[in-house]
Amino acid sequence: MGSTAADPGPQIAARFRADLAAIWPEGIDDEQARLGLAVSGGPDSLALLLLARAALPGRVEAATVDHGLRPESGAEAAEVGRICEMLDVPHATLRVQVAPGNVQAQARVSRYAALSGWAAGRGLVALATGHQADDQAETLVMRLNRASGVAGLAGARPRGSAPGGDLLVLRPLLDWRRAELGEVVRAAGLVAAQDPSNGNDRFDRVRVRRALADADWLDVSALAQSAAHIAEADAALEWMAALEWRSCVRKEPMGLKYRPQAPRAVILRVVARIVRELDGEEARGGAVARVVEALVAGRPASIGNLVARPNSGGWSFARAPVRAARREG
């Protein structure tokens, strides 16, 4: 493929360059700095590949994670490899094993772990992903429909770190519409895989997508911006929860003691972290809320393998004693 066919038009390229510049890490103005691209083979991340290659010629590398969860995943990764070869962009396929349990959540954990290892090994300054405005808006509407709290409603942030690590993740396409990205791919003569991402909540998402397309009074870009505002509020709550943890949570011989000071939204996060640290499990939001409600009312409560008790100005959390009967049996 000639570079002219693959290169997006000058206006599109300039818009992407400006979006990338706005989130580019401070202090990394090195002309040699190279950016990693997470390319699943779907239309959004293929557009990312084309746009980033034009914005940073010779300074991008791509990786595709093959979770091995669908029969066609290997062929999709190979197709991304073929496209990258045509575009003269180095490409790696990262095969991962997904731990049993919540498959989508585990796939995400292994995906980011693999991408982080790859980026570190290749000396890349950051990883860019293809999250875009329609996905943000759809997720927001789906979560509103499930009564999600702030963390659930928060959209992806333009700049953040990969879960469980310190790889910088850039999302330069958050203001781009799906149709615009599809057009970038089409204009380059490429054919994207049928949306290999977004498989987790595909059914709900497709329904919401149709509803949003029919509701011409709904402004998808505005919804996406709201998701971004909520993401900032979520980060602020996390910051407050870290502060509350430092000043109000103490070790006890049997577990942790918490003397809550903050508003309830922060308390819920601190209690969720206590459960995570003592029980090693991620607690469901509703279960955490029930425990807090009981403790505020002066009643003990249990969550996972923990017992929480109100006492002398605070709440004690400890692992529940193994019942004698169970031990004997």
Ligand SMILES: Nc1ncnc2c1ncn2[C@@H]1O[C@H](COP(=O)(O)OP(=O)(O)OP(=O)(O)O)[C@@H](O)[C@H]1O
């Ligand atoms: N198998 C994959 N290989 C490489 N990149 C991927 C893969 N799956 C997803 N991505 C990257 O993540 C972006 C968002 O994909 P998707 O919407 O599936 O993720 P998500 O689960 O909604 O978001 P997050 O990964 O932040 O939880 C894609 O545009 C792409 O950049």
